[in-house]
Amino acid sequence: MSVVPAEVLPGSARAVARPVRAAAELAPRARLWPSLVAVYRAQLSRARVARIPLLFVATFQSVGILIMMRGVVDGGREAEAVVAGSAVLVVAFVALNLLAQYFGQLRASGGLDHYATLPVPPAAVVLGAAGAYASFTVPGTLVTAVFGCVLFGLPLTHLWVLAAVIPLAGAALSGLGAAFGLLAPRPELATVLGQLGMSAALLLGVLPPDRMPEAVRFSRDLLPSTYGVEAFARTFGPNPDWAYVLGDLAVCAGVGVVSLAVATWAYRRAAVR
Amino acid sequence: MCAVRGLTKTYPAVRGRRGTPATPEVRATDDVRLDIGRGEIFGLLGPNGAGKSTLVRQLTGLMRPDTGSVEILGHDIVRHPERAARILAYLGQESSALDELTVSLAAETTGRLRGLDVRRARQERDAVLDELGLTPLAGRPLRKLSGGQRRLACFATVLVGERPLLVLDEPTTGMDPVARRAVWSAVDRRRAERGTTVLLVTHNVIEAETVLDRVAVLDQGRVIACDTPAGLKEQVAGEVRVELVWRERAPLDVPEVAVLRERAVESGRRWTLRLAPDEARAIVATVTGGAAFAALDDFTLATPSLEDVYLALGGAGQGLVRA
Structure with missing residues (x-):
């Protein structure tokens, strides 16, 4: 370590610089899965303290939209799009918007230092938080979907598909949210990006696409939440085309993998400045 | 244990925008050189803005210096910043990552992220909370605690999962005397039993005089003196x-x-x-x-106190605290 003779050191009270021959052994790294689970558990418990009111807001917003659209839409394909869109909107609100805000604030306040000075893989922090936020959406999405089906008289038969839609749309949207939060130079900007993302999911996801102009339909196709909506909407019919459902879900999964990878990279970048 | 050579970090000038005036280039740490021995309680003393936190962030791998080297237990932290987390435990000034967790979960999670398995993490959590007198508060979320209690809870997370070096950035801010005593006896115990080294950032002169073995006085990013508190005070005897x-x-x-x-x-x-x-x-x-x-x-x-030493050495700031 130090080969400098003690005499030249500032301060003479103690001889402190003794040459050290070999580097000391490092404490082990935290492994990916255990630390992911620890982060997930901690984030989930935050919900109890801080997030319950916001989860209610997310659900009420979607239920409100359903009631509002009931006056406009009678049934058929349009009703399916409205119900699916409102259900996935809960995922967008929590996983995209709230997670972007959370990471934006954590980064701005210096809270990332806590994780950065622990030997934890970046992916564990990002995936743990993203997973927890995606889990927060489960009750709200279920309530919205069931309420919508009852309101519009749609069958509840294939509601189980939500078991795939929520995690995959959740992965895609929470990955985007985490990336927004970690990349935005200021926390206000992270909030704006999260809000805009959610507004896009609301405006482009809830309304049936058939009557929209070409440009709007194109931007709708660019939004990852759209594929979650489509996958869910397809299952209301009497004979759902499962290949298309799988295709839509695969897009969600793909966006999820890419956006979570970007978020992990952004975390690494934000942690060491 | 820890050797720092020629450490320099300059914050670039910021152009003014609406509402925010332009700030010139600031040299936050300026050719800093330190040697910290094993088992020492080493302090960085200086007023706010002296560069203490910036220096500590470079030692903990959170910030890359422009030039200079940091070596802790034989590891080059500038080249391998990620190794710092496996050598030291760091208490920063912010608790926002833990604020919404209960004291117990904050300590346990931190232990797990420091590489402990569930059983060890819970064992150490219980021991540390007990040692610091936090057991009655274990079920309360950090944000519902008073400032001093929250600080103590954050300090508890630092102790879960043993590390040979503790880097503490103003650990006792807002604490009452009982909590302060708990902190310093926990530090002393670890030093006596395991030879733990402590790097302490403080702007509190009384604390510096009572707990530190040696202290480096920082002013505008430079180390203007480094000695035992008694040795420094002799300069203005x-x-x-x-x-x-x-x-x-x-x-x-x-x-x-x-x-x-x-x-x-x-x-x-x-x-x-x-x-x-x-x-x-x-x-x-x-x-x-x-x-x-x-x-x-x-x-x-x-x-004379260390504050007088600071002023006699030509320290420019007035921000030291006697409490």
């Missing part, structure tokens, strides 16, 4: 500090007092003077008798 507090205003009609005014540092009704012992005795005799005494509210005569 020829002086004593006189503090005079006037009832309403200083009796400038008394010639001896009027003469003093130029040499006093005034803050409100308080005058602080650094004088040779003979001079100080004469002043005290003057102000405690005659016309000046009527205007005097309080006075103290004290041997």
Whole structure:
């Protein structure tokens, strides 16, 4: 370590610089899965303290939209799009918007230092938080979907598909949210990006696409939440085309993998400045 | 244990925008050189903005220096910043990552992220909370605690999962004397049992004098002195500090007092003077008798503290705290 003779050191009270021959052994790294689970558990418990009111807001917003659209839409394909869109909107609100805000604030306040000075893989922090936020959406999405089906008289038969839609749309949207939060130079900007993302999911996801102009339909196709909506909407019919459902879900999964990878990279970048 | 050489970090100039004035380039750490021995409680003392936190962030791998080297237990932290997390535990000034967790879960999660398995993490959590007297608060979320209690809970997370080096950035801010004592006895115990080294950032002069083995005094990013507290104080041993507090205003009609005014540092009704012992005795005799005494509210005569050392060494700031 130090080969400098003690005499030249500032301060003479103690001889402190003794040459050290070999580097000391490092404490082990935290492994990916255990630390992911620890982060997930901690984030989930935050919900109890801080997030319950916001989860209610997310659900009420979607239920409100359903009631509002009931006056406009009678049934058929349009009703399916409205119900699916409102259900996935809960995922967008929590996983995209709230997670972007959370990471934006954590980064701005210096809270990332806590994780950065622990030997934890970046992916564990990002995936743990993203997973927890995606889990927060489960009750709200279920309530919205069931309420919508009852309101519009749609069958509840294939509601189980939500078991795939929520995690995959959740992965895609929470990955985007985490990336927004970690990349935005200021926390206000992270909030704006999260809000805009959610507004896009609301405006482009809830309304049936058939009557929209070409440009709007194109931007709708660019939004990852759209594929979650489509996958869910397809299952209301009497004979759902499962290949298309799988295709839509695969897009969600793909966006999820890419956006979570970007978020992990952004975390690494934000942690060491 | 820890060797720092020529560490320099410059924050670039920021162009002014609407509402925010431009700031010039700031050299936050300037050619810093330190050597910390194993088992030492080593302090960084300086007022706010002296560069203490920036220096510590470079030692913990959170910030890359522009030039210079940091070596901890034989590991090059500048080249491998990620190794720092496996050598040291860091208590930063912010608790926002833990605020919404309960004290118990914050400690357990931190332990797990420090590589402990569930059983060990829970064992150490219980032991540390018990040691610091936090067990009654274990189920409360950090944000619902008082500032001092929250700080103590954050300190608890630092102790879960043993590390040979603890880097503590103003650990006792806002704490009552009981909590402070808990912190320093926990530190002492680890040093006695395991030879734990502590790097402490503080702007509290009294704390620096009582707990530190050695202290580096920082001013505007430079180390202006580094020695034991007693050794530093010897540098200004020829002086004593006189503090005079006037009832309403200083009796400038008394010639001896009027003469003093130029040499006093005034803050409100308080005058602080650094004088040779003979001079100080004469002043005290003057102000405690005659016309000046009527205007005097309080006075103290004290041997020099590290604050006096800081000022005598040419420290520019005024931000040190005596508490």
